Amino acid sequence: MMQETEFSPSEGSDAGKLFVIRPFRAFAGDRWARKVIRALADAGTKLPESALNLGMAGLAGLGMGLFGKMEEQAVEEAFEGLLSCCLIKRDPSNPALPPAPLLEADITDPATLSVLRTEAFKVNVGFMKAAAGQISPLVAALLPATPSKKETSKSQPEQKT
Structure with missing residues (x-):
């Protein structure tokens, strides 16, 4: 996970101000990421496997676009x-x-708000990957198993003609 970073706008009314972006503490970051993952799931959005396979860089690439799919309160x-x-x-x-x-x-x-949120997301993207890794297997474990075609044909009684 990234360490803290600094940002100073070079233009606009906040030019010259110096902001520090720090990662969440572990438990707070975990809670935040689980809420975001849950809100994405509620919105019918899945994190692309390709982004998860690319790790933090893949999730950071998705960035703030993820939030556009969530309900207003969750955002x-x-x-x-x-x-x-x-x-x-x-x-x-x-x-x-x-x-x-x-x-x-x-x-x-x-x-400035937009940049700060984006930078904070980048600093904390590791929590998203961890939460997705926790929640996806849990959700899969709760869903009923879908029988394969072979199992389905074996379990259905033969029809007599």
């Missing part, structure tokens, strides 16, 4: 979770001052 919760990973260095020239949690007043440019 809001997912986006809030991603922004909870974002902090701001209020005085970047003072290294003794730690980054602070974001306030709504910290961001005035809508493009």
Whole structure:
């Protein structure tokens, strides 16, 4: 999983601000990813096996497009979770001052929100892969087994003519 990263917009009303994007703590990241995977499943969306096989890079490639398939409330919760990973260095020239949690007043440019969410997704994509790996086998185990054609033909009584 990626470590924290920094982002400073070069244009727009947030230009010059310095944001820090950190990964979720393990349990919070696991909960967040399971909720997202569940919301995707509820929306009838499956994570493509090719993306899972490519690992974190494959999931990061799917990126924010996944959220367009989810219900509005689930998207809001997912986006809030991603922004909870974002902090701001209020005085970047003072290294003794730690980054602070974001306030709504910290961001005035809508493009900044989009970039922060995307960067937070990239930092946390490992949780998505782990959650998909946990949930997919669990869902498969709960579904009734589908008999093969051979088993189906054996189990049906012969029709007499």
